[in-house]
Amino acid sequence: MPASQEKESLIQLTVDRVVEDSNTDTRIIVLARSDGGAEHFMVWVGASEGEAIKRAVDAAITPRPMSHDLVKSFGEHFGIKTERVVLTDVKGSTYYATVFLENKGVGRTIDARPSDAIALALRCHAPIYVTQDVWKRRSGQNLNAWLSKLETKEV
């Protein structure tokens, strides 16, 4: 399948915010459609994974390189470009992501958890996509109300 055709079936997402679910010590990554669509896509991740994404969203500077900064640093040393990340599958409540890398015309893909893929994409300014199929099967399609309740409760 040509790359352009492949991309047509993808929906681009941007990280809207990271919400703390204090009941379970997890974080919810809230992704919004880049085309302005009102619906959101949510991924539950661990606390440290959520913090890694939040630091990138906030453009926070840490005294020492954190794990995903290190991956980015490897890329800068070797000339590896993170082209895009795609949320490719969901099994039960587990999402699967693929990271597309490129170096000197050679493309490689690696399997990743969405949290690592997103944490790296944000640091490398690479676009984040979800397949139409995974978008349709996303959990919490009507969770916006619930989410706002959760956020209000924390304040």
Place this chain on the structure above:
Amino acid sequence: MITQMQVKGLMFDPYNNAYIVILRDDEQSEMLPIWVGKSEASSISLALENVAPPRPMTHDFMKSYLDAFDAKVISVVITDLNENTYFSKIHLTYADSEYTVDSRPSDAIALALRSHAPIFASESVIRKQTSEELDQWLENLKPEDFGKLDS
């Protein structure tokens, strides 16, 4: 001068609510404790116990990233200690060239264990660590402070 170190285990530090990675040299004469966060400790623990999690954890992802382009970790060196912050360098080869990348020791150790690469510590780091303060701190630890991580 650098000394090769082995990861001897992990301890919980109840006073700082953190974990300590214990490195020892082959003669068991030098010891280097490194304070790390919970998720970093968990990653090192998985590598030590040879546990393959159902999905790649961050350092497995890091290893996949390097493997995808045939970059190899040659060694890691804990180089400096400055106000309880450790510095380390990861030495790699990629496309017939050598590279040195700055990192936290927790990432360097987690990656070295997954890459079967040796871990070294510079002499100055070991010297700074063998202070009376540390010996005293270790003496005060109770046996129940030692143990496996539960996560």
